[in-house]
Amino acid sequence: MRTTVLRPRVRTAALAASVALMLGLAAAPAADAASAHRPETATLDQLAHKTGRYFGAAVDNPELADTDFAKILGSEFGQTTPGNGMKWYATEPQRGVFDFTAGDEIVKFAQSNGMKVRGHTLLWHNQLPSWLTSGTWTADELRSILKNHITHVVKHYKGKVFAWDVANEIMNEDGTYRENIFYKTIGPSYIADALRWARAADPRVKLYLNDYNVEAIGPKSDAYYKLIKQLKAEGAPIDGFGMQAHLALQYGFPDRLQENIQRFADLGVDVAITELDIRMLLPSDAAKLAEQADWYGRVTDACLTVKRCVGITVWGYTDRHSWIPSVFPGEGAALPWDENLAHKPAYDAIHDALAKAAAAKKD
Ligand code: 9MR
Secondary structure, eight states: OHHHHHHHHHHHHHHHHHHHHHTTOOSOHHHHHHHHHGGGSOOHHHHHHHTTOEEEEEEOGGGGGOHHHHHHHHHHOSEEEESSTTSHHHHOSBTTBOOOHHHHHHHHHHHHTTOEEEEEEEEOSSSOOHHHHSSOOOHHHHHHHHHHHHHHHHHHTTTTOSEEEEEESOBOTTSSBOOOHHHHHHOTHHHHHHHHHHHHHOSSSEEEEEESSOSSSSHHHHHHHHHHHHHHHHTOOOOEEEEOOEEEGGGOSOTTHHHHHHHHHHTTOEEEEEEEEEEEESSOOHHHHHHHHHHHHHHHHHHHHSTTEEEEEESSSBTTSOSHHHHSTTEEOOSSBOTTSOBOHHHHHHHHHHHHHHHHHHO
């Protein structure tokens, strides 16, 4: 199914490219061919929507100034996540002084383009303001700081975000708790408390735990499985599990992804793929791009197969704006659009997987 849908598109693009070359036209024929198809082709989100899901892309505030970029963001996707704008350093830069400028800008963009927003993130070990990390706090003081932060931020975005990554990256690879400032000072009870404070501030928003390297079944995802089961048993308000899915071709496709998504769904929580990107060792070539496309299709299929997998968010959508090259030198090309905003094979693979599921839904 995938290849039959894929072939005509690729062929048309190739044909347009060679005609352009014959006519002596320069630059980006593939992008032109792709955009020529767009009006009659459903967007990723439109297809996902037919299956009861969303398809989204994260955005960092400065990227909104890139108007070509913003146009596709607002039209192709039905959901967005601020890459940085709602993190603690941005929202409470001084103790008790809140600044929602960056987050609000993204909410406004989302609202004017009919997109849902995922709040990211109330608590993380990274990107904390220095007043918080350089202070010395008793358990009671830090608990009250955390409660105040969560209450203010969640209340501000009440009704504007559909979900919150309440606690981000709280486990180590071996399944032990990460020794972040909250764990070290308060102990593991900060997790259930954070969820309760978020629930008190907005009774309707979906509350998630979110992490990377949890896509496969292994010690880290096992730890979340155990924790979520325990939180549920205690009656703590946990609604979802976010699998970031920062994947890399050189490390192999996550083992038993679909089974893993399913076991969390069976615990009675939603699952979301929250930060999908699939990087490779540069330079990219046709074989790597084809493998990447296959992986994007497989991740999409895995989510589509599990009823409670509610949606997929790519962490940025174009190689023009991605966190990867600066963090992993020599790696990149991780997203479904290239630097020129042209579709890569990955785009077609996602589109085909979604189109197949959307068509099956209609029958
Ligand atoms: O995309 C974010 C990048 O702009 C920041 O510099 C970086 C700081 O650590 O955080 C990136 O987003 C991260 C996300 O918040 C949590 N999961 C991993 C993401 C990539 O590092």
